[in-house]
Amino acid sequence: MNPQSDELDWQDARPLYQVKADMFKGLAHPLRVRILEVLAGGDEVPVTELMRATGLEPSHLSQHLAVLRRHRLVVSERRASFVYYRLAFPEVAQLLTVARRLLVLALEESQDRLSATESLPEIGLQQVPG
Amino acid sequence: MNPQSDELDWQDARPLYQVKADMFKGLAHPLRVRILEVLAGGDEVPVTELMRATGLEPSHLSQHLAVLRRHRLVVSERRASFVYYRLAFPEVAQLLTVARRLLVLALEESQDRLSATESLPEIGLQQVPG
DNA sequence: CTGCGGATTCACAAACTCATCATATCGAGG
DNA sequence: CCTCGATATGATGAGTTTGTGAATCCGCAG
Incomplete structure (x- = not known):
């Protein structure tokens, strides 16, 4: 198939939240996130390089790339005998x-909570009334 | 279960892209996006209101809320006999x-492409070599 | 045209997610 | 203590996504 021509029922009149959820589905896999991170690091990465990086x-790689294409998160271009990928929009990187x-925030918060509860067992060493 | 205490293997040393993918999984469902949109619209929404809105x-609602909680996208608090939800961080709304x-961009682009190809059938009217 | 390496698609079993219905918990009031 | 309304959890079948290997496609060199 021409790498530039996946279509996914675009012309839709679906509610916006459904379309959004669909986009997030495209992001909802570790390997695909990994691939996008690599693409965000340098625009125009050949499949060969992605294979190495992942x-x-x-x-397997090709299938995930197909998913990313269908969700319009990346675009591909064939030049000579190699196919190059890049993010479809800079907003993808922003996402x-x-x-x-968000992750860092959640992590920090849970560490706070952790250390708070972890300090409990130490209480025996602190000054105790009596 | 105490609505404030779902834990999802936090202390993990998983690669960051895996954790990220996990967070996107939490967003990857139309109803959950809808719920988050409602929560983004006014902080502190009671479940009753979410039921009405969705x-x-x-x-069913409760299960999706549980997913959102596990993914640390929302937090809940019980007051009197009602449970109130709100976004765990403002960054969720930003997402x-x-x-x-991104959606708007993709849509615009595909509309451009559409009108471009729709003009093709008219070619027969233009000058043809030979 | 033929062969080749790079990349994609097919086919299908295994794993996961979702919707639904039944059951359980929590807190306020009687 | 018992019941009621508000929420949450469990169990289950249906539907979707993923990983793997075989087969195919595409451009190019010979």
Whole structure:
């Protein structure tokens, strides 16, 4: 198939939240996030490089790339005998950035909560009334 | 279960892209996006209101709320006999905003492409070699 | 045209997610 | 203590996504 021509029922009149959920589905897999991170790092990455970076076998990688294409998160272009991928829009990278920020916040918060409860067993060492 | 205490293997040393993918999984369902949009619209929404806004039956709604909690996208608090939900961090709303921007871009682009190809059938009227 | 390496698609079993219905919990009031 | 309304959890079948290997396609060199 021409790498530039997946279509996914675009012309839809679906409610916006459904379309959004669909986009998030495209992001909802570790390997696909990994791939997008690599693409965000340098625009125009050949499949060969992605294979190296992810350690996936061609078929598996290609399927995830197809998912990303269908969700319009990346675009591909064939030049000579190699296919190059890049993010379809810079906003995709932004999505990853916000996600990381969010992650860090959640992590910090849960560490706070953790250390708070972890300090409990130490109480025996502190001054005790009596 | 105490609505404030779902835990999802936090202390993990998983690669960051896996954790990110997990967060996107939490967003990858139309009803959950809908719920988050409602929560983004006014902080502190009672379940009753969410039920009204989404038209879901209690059990179904509750399950999606549980997913959102596990993914640390929302937090809940019980006061008197009602449970109130709100976004866990403002960044969650930002995620939705960026998603919408991205969506609009993708839509515009595909409309351009559409009108471009729709003009093709008219070619027969133009000058043809020979 | 033929062969080749790069990349994609097919086919299908295994794993996961969703919707639904039944059951259980929590807190307020009687 | 018992019941009621508000929420949450469990169990289950249906539907969807994923991983793997075989087969196919596409451009190019010979």
